[in-house]
Amino acid sequence: MYRPKVPEQITSFQLAVLILSLFVVxxxxxxxxxxxxxxxxxxxxxxxxxxxxxxxIDFVQQYRAAPSKLEYMKWGWLDLISCIPLMEMNQFARLIRVFRLIRAIKSISMISHAINENKASTSLHFMVVTSLMMMVFGSIYILYLEKDMPGANIHTAGDAFWWTFVTITTVGYGDFFPVTLEGRIVAIVLITTGVGMFGSFTAVLASWIMDTSNERKMEVQILEEVHELKAEVRELKSILKKQTERNE
Known part of the structure; x- marks a missing residue:
C-alpha cells in the first residue's frame, strides 16, 4: 500500500501543517x-x-505526487474527509474532528522526522508559524478571560485578534487592554514572547542571509576551479597531440 514519503527538506508550508495539526489536537x-x-x-x-x-492543499499535493492514485485513496479518503469545514460545533462536527485528529497525528509523525533531520533550515519557518499560532491561542484565551468582566473592553473575536496582534508585535496602541489579573499575565507572556521571537527572527534571518551568501561564494569558487581544470585538461590534450605528431 502506498505511503506518503517523508520530506527530505522541511518547508514553511509543511511546518504550517505540523503546527496546525498540533492545534487540532x-x-x-x-x-x-x-x-x-x-x-x-x-x-x-x-x-x-x-x-x-x-x-x-496538502491533500491535493500528496494526491498529485502519489504514483498510484488508487492506492493513495485507499487511505487518502481519510485526509479528504478531514478537510470538511465545520460551520457549527455539533455531533457531526465532532466526528469530523476525530478524523482530523487522526490525520493530524499522522502529519505530526511525518514532519517531525523531517524537522529532526533539518533543524538548521527550519528555525526561521518555525518562528514565523509559531508567532501566528501564538496569536490564535492568545486571542482565544484573552477573550475567555476578559469577556463580560466589569470594565472590560475586549468583547468580540475581532477585539481579541487585534489586541493579540498589537501586543505580540510590541506595538501596543492601547485601544484595547486587559482588566483582569489573568489577562495581564497573558499580556506579559505575549510581550515577552514577541520581543524574544522578533529578536531571534532578526538573528536567524541575518544568519540565513550570510549562509546563503557563503554558499553562493562557494558555488562561484567551485565553478572557477572547474573552468581552470577544463583549461588545464585542454592544454594537456594540446601538448599530448603535439608530442604525438612529433613522434610520428
Missing part, C-alpha cells in the same frame, strides 16, 4: 474538557476553516 482536547462560550467557539470555527484550506 489541543483544540479538540480543550473542547472535550471545558465548556466554551459561543464567542470562543466562533474563533475556533474561523481557525478551523483556515485549517481546512491548508489541509486540502
Amino acid at each position: 489541543v483544540s479538540l482536547t480543550v473542547e472535550l474538557i471545558f465548556k466554551l462560550p459561543p464567542e470562543i467557539l466562533q474563533i475556533l470555527i474561523y481557525v478551523d476553516t483556515f485549517i481546512c484550506m491548508i489541509f486540502f
